[in-house]
Amino acid sequence: MKIRLLLTKSVLAVAAAFLMVVQVAGQATAIPASRQVTPEDLVKLLQSSPEQKPLMIQVGSHVLYTQAHIPGSEYIGPASTEAGLQQLRKRVAMLRRTQLIVLYCGCCPWSHCPNVEPADNALHKMGFRNVKILYIAENFGNDWVNKGYPTAKGD
Amino acid sequence: MRSGTQASGPKQHPLAPDFTLAQVNGPSLTLSSYRGHVVLLDFWATWCVPCREEIPHFVELQDKFRAQGLQIIGVSMDDSADPVRPFSQQFHMNYPIVMGNAKIGEQYGGVLGLPIAFLLDRDGRITKKHIGATPAEVFDKEIATLLLKQ
Numbered sequence: 001m002k003i004r005l006l007l008t009k010s011v012l013a014v015a016a017a018f019l020m021v022v023q024v025a026g027q028a029t030a031i032p033a034s035r036q037v038t039p040e041d042l043v044k045l046l047q048s049s050p051e052q053k054p055l056m057i058q059v060g061s062h063v064l065y066t067q068a069h070i071p072g073s074e075y076i077g078p079a080s081t082e083a084g085l086q087q088l089r090k091r092v093a094m095l096r097r098t099q100l101i102v103l104y105c106g107c108c109p110w111s112h113c114p115n116v117e118p119a120d121n122a123l124h125k126m127g128f129r130n131v132k133i134l135y136i137a138e139n140f141g142n143d144w145v146n147k148g149y150p151t152a153k154g155d
Numbered sequence: 156m157r158s159g160t161q162a163s164g165p166k167q168h169p170l171a172p173d174f175t176l177a178q179v180n181g182p183s184l185t186l187s188s189y190r191g192h193v194v195l196l197d198f199w200a201t202w203c204v205p206c207r208e209e210i211p212h213f214v215e216l217q218d219k220f221r222a223q224g225l226q227i228i229g230v231s232m233d234d235s236a237d238p239v240r241p242f243s244q245q246f247h248m249n250y251p252i253v254m255g256n257a258k259i260g261e262q263y264g265g266v267l268g269l270p271i272a273f274l275l276d277r278d279g280r281i282t283k284k285h286i287g288a289t290p291a292e293v294f295d296k297e298i299a300t301l302l303l304k305q
Contacts, residue, residue, distance in 0.1 A: 061234060061269075062234045063232045063233075063234070063255060063256060063266070064266070064268075064269075066256075066257035067257045067266065068265065068267055078200075080202045081202060081238070106268065108205055108206075108268065108269055109287060112203075112204045114202055114203070115202070138286075138287070140268060141265055141266075142267075145265065145267055
């Protein structure tokens with residue numbers, strides 16, 4: 001009886017650990033700080049060299065993008081879905097692997113965003129090594145629009 | 156868990172912008188047709204983790220307060236209804252879901268993060284706005300209070 005109980009506990013512990021790994025793997029918190037860029041620093045970058053803008057890609061919801069997005073950025077779709085990832089891979093397929101790419105979402109608080117980490121992971125697997133992820137602490141409204149940073153509407 | 160709540164005094168409660176939107180599993184829904192109910196308007200998306208965490212609580216709240224006059228309405232901000240239909244079945248969502256759009260988002264002050272929930276009194280006025288995942292007990296208390304008012 002004791003052995004069975006121990007086995008059950010072990011199986012549950014392994015399952016819980018697996019679920020935690022899966023959860024962390026899809027979260028923005030898995031992205032190292034060295035690959036993050038703050039809104040302030042991105043604005044400075046855009047202002048300092050407007051002719052050499054990075055490719056900026058929004059990997060969240062189209063409805064959110066239509067309401068407000070970074071001028072010049074492109075909508076791809078939620079990278080937490082396979083359709084969104086396919087669109088992302090298709091968009092960057094022909095680019096040089098040294099191209100500076102900035103990914104952003106802002107749908108949810110950073111710790112809960114399901115989109116930026118899969119997008120970052122996909123680009124990394126394709127060989128891109130100059131990718132930055134916009135660190136949005138709360139959401140795009142609070143951390144970008146309400147701070148007065150450049151914003152565009154529509155498609 | 157982080158959330159933001161903006162509340163205002165009774166005299167300042169604005170009328171919730173009315174809308175008629177297509178339901179995911181039914182005919183069009185008009186918000187103003189729910190006057191007389193307390194309405195919880197939840198802007199969410201299937202891929203939004205904190206949104207998903209809230210939905211089982213909303214299902215419980217809908218069951219608990221239905222007879223007293225609560226109506227929860229989900230406004231999906233997904234790009235299409237395709238993932239919403241199976242999701243609503245999987246989560247046994249017992250309240251109507253409409254497909255949102257940028258226009259409705261702007262009318263509600265910009266839905267630029269998810270989830271965002273608005274609590275409307277029986278006159279269709281917005282009494283609370285919750286930004287981000289909000290504990291179920293907060294909604295429970297606020298809904299119970301609003302339902303007491305005729």
